[in-house]
Amino acid sequence: MLYQIHELGHAVMNPLANWASAVSQLSGSAPSPLSYVPFARDFAAGADLMVRIAKDYKKPAFNIDATTVDGRVVEIREEALAVKPFCRLLHFRKQQALAQPRLLIVAPLSGHHATLLRDTVRVLLHEHDVYITDWTDARMVPVSEGDFHLDDYVAYVQDFIRLLGPDVHVLAICQPTVPVLGAVSLMASAGDIQPRTMTLMGGPIDGRISPTEVNKLAMSKPYEWFEASVIDVVPFNYPGAGRRVYPGFLQHAGFIAMHPEKHMQSYVDFYENRAHGHPVDAHLKFYDEYNAVLDMAAEFYLETIKVVFQDFNLPNGTWQVNGQPVRPQDIKDVALLTVEGAQDDICGIGQTKVAHTLCSAIPSVKRMHHEEPGSGHYGIFSGRRWRENICPVVSTFIRANNG
Template sequence: MLYQLHEMQRTFLTPLMQWADASSKLFSNPVSPLAHTPFSQRIAAGYELMYRLGKEYEKPAFGIDSVTVNGKDTRIVEHVVINKPFCRLIHFKKDLSDKDIRALKQPTVLLVAPLSGHHSTLLRDTVSALLQEQDVYITDWTDARMVPLSAGPFHLDDYIFYVQDFIRHLGPDLHVISVCQPTVPVLAAISLMATAKDPKLPKTMTMMGGPIDPRKSPTAVNNLATEKKFSWFENTVIYPVPPNYPGFGRKVYPGFLQHAGFIAMNPGRHAQSHREFYMHLVKGDDEPADSHRKFYDEYNAVLDMPAEYYLDTIKTVFQEFSLPQGTWKVGGQLVRPQDITNVALFTVEGELDDISGAGQTQAAHDLCSNIPADMQQDFVAPGAGHYGIFSGRRWREVVCPKISEFIRKHG
């Protein structure tokens, strides 16, 4: 019922938001007489703020048209390599001849994006920086409300099987990077492949800001999962998709509830950001106002997660701690990170990460006890929060160069 009520509210607000958007332009466009009336900037700013607070945010495009490679501007073309019901594997192909691509000798990277509320476009900056020295593929997870019931359920095990399929398709000369949530299923996927002596094992795995062992330095996110009973999550945040979507009837953790949770973690910071946005509009400070728009266009665009996948994650990762406890079975097979012996491991954490606490990602080193010491590396990014380790200046100038160096060393 809650999802249906949300859709009713969205339907009601849509014309109001369109009116607010049009009114903002009427009071700000220089060709409009209203733009030259007293207080027009304040009125326009108020309408735009209203519009942005109430509008529906669609999935943004990656929008990576070109990158600089060896000092030259190189066009990028997105190409869907594999299309599964719940995920697409996208290749950011450099628009060069086969001969020129071979001459670059760039290592292949599989970037596993989180399936935890936001779209994979949240890693736009990650992809853009990596593309300068790597050949990049990314997992683009599908909004569960767009997947028909006929496609079947999607469990955490299925996530792992998807990752294994992608690794086998691109391997063995492959480097896997996982950001936040996927560090756990990616480690499971590679562990199972190592146990099976799969010839397509990647050369390296880089794990960034993920809950490998959430018992270490628990954050508010971790505490919520442990303080609430599993039944609370089943009964409180899971709802069927309403009939106006292809996934009608599929049970999901709705994106709008996830978004409310994101905001609730730092309500004061978001309120201050919107106040500053209003003042930038009033003063005509276009650059910071545009930065605000770009950030929230991404941050406010959320997707629904399959209920079974979300509930599996809550139980397996955050309540039973199955990976560090050594009790996790996937498809009847025990997940044994200690079976990994020839995949180099790099862990990255943010010094100020308030989502994945200190030591949670580093725990992978203890679990992967049979990887030689000279094939293991750890880095804590000074002054970086959760998003800072894969986006923004610290990512581009500090973290990304270290990952590229690690890949070159073990490639």
């Protein structure tokens, strides 16, 4: 029923958004006579604010068509190397053949699109041959394609590692740190190929350490509450009609609820800057991405809640994937880098670093941990601290363990 209410709200708001867009054009466009009447900028700013609040945000594009390598501009072409029902493996292929480390970025499947890592990709492209998991909005996947479980996520990661070969390096940010560690552990136990390095950034390997509000919510509610309260069915107007999902708009509401005053002030600042003719590009860039959300398959979301946030199967040594035990202690030849933000309010300090304890067989010379002072969750993979402090650590670690 939540989905139907949400869709009805959008149906009601869309005409309002269209009207506000027209008012903005009439009040703020130089050719329009109305743009010269008193308070025209205020009308235009108010109309723009209404558009931002009422519009339906679509999946953004990466829009990365070039990078620089050793001072030279190199063109980029985005290609789908592999396509699965719930994910595409994208390759940012350089138009010149370069000897660079092959890097698989496993993007979070936690409400936002992989484009949230645009800055991550853009900076890493200077020195790496970059691939990324582009997860599909579950409402766009027909029911005939079957379910998508946490075990399937692990299998996808394994398939992509095999496809890219033993020279690949793997980087996981937030949610995928657990399934990536699971995938590499299982491959080590089976004598399968291994990536050269595994970089885990800001992820809930053990949510019992320095628990955040996110962890506390997951631990305070029984599994049945999540199944009854946040799972809904995709309505008929989408290809995935009838699929049970955790809707992206609920995840988005949860993110907003963590810091409502911060987001409210951001929109107030947007109005004032727009009314006074000041730049608003930073606001548009951030919220065009932040407000674009995707649905997750219900079975994947619920299993993640139970396995990762309630039973802590990975650190407890009780996690099994398709009947096989997940044993991080079997990993011996993969170099391990963990990264945490000192001010992370999504994954607390120590939750990711504990991977070093679990991967006890990795030699000390092939381990490294980096804690970034002053960095929140998003700061570890986007923004100035990522570009100037964290990415150089990641790139240096990869080069040092590139064989």
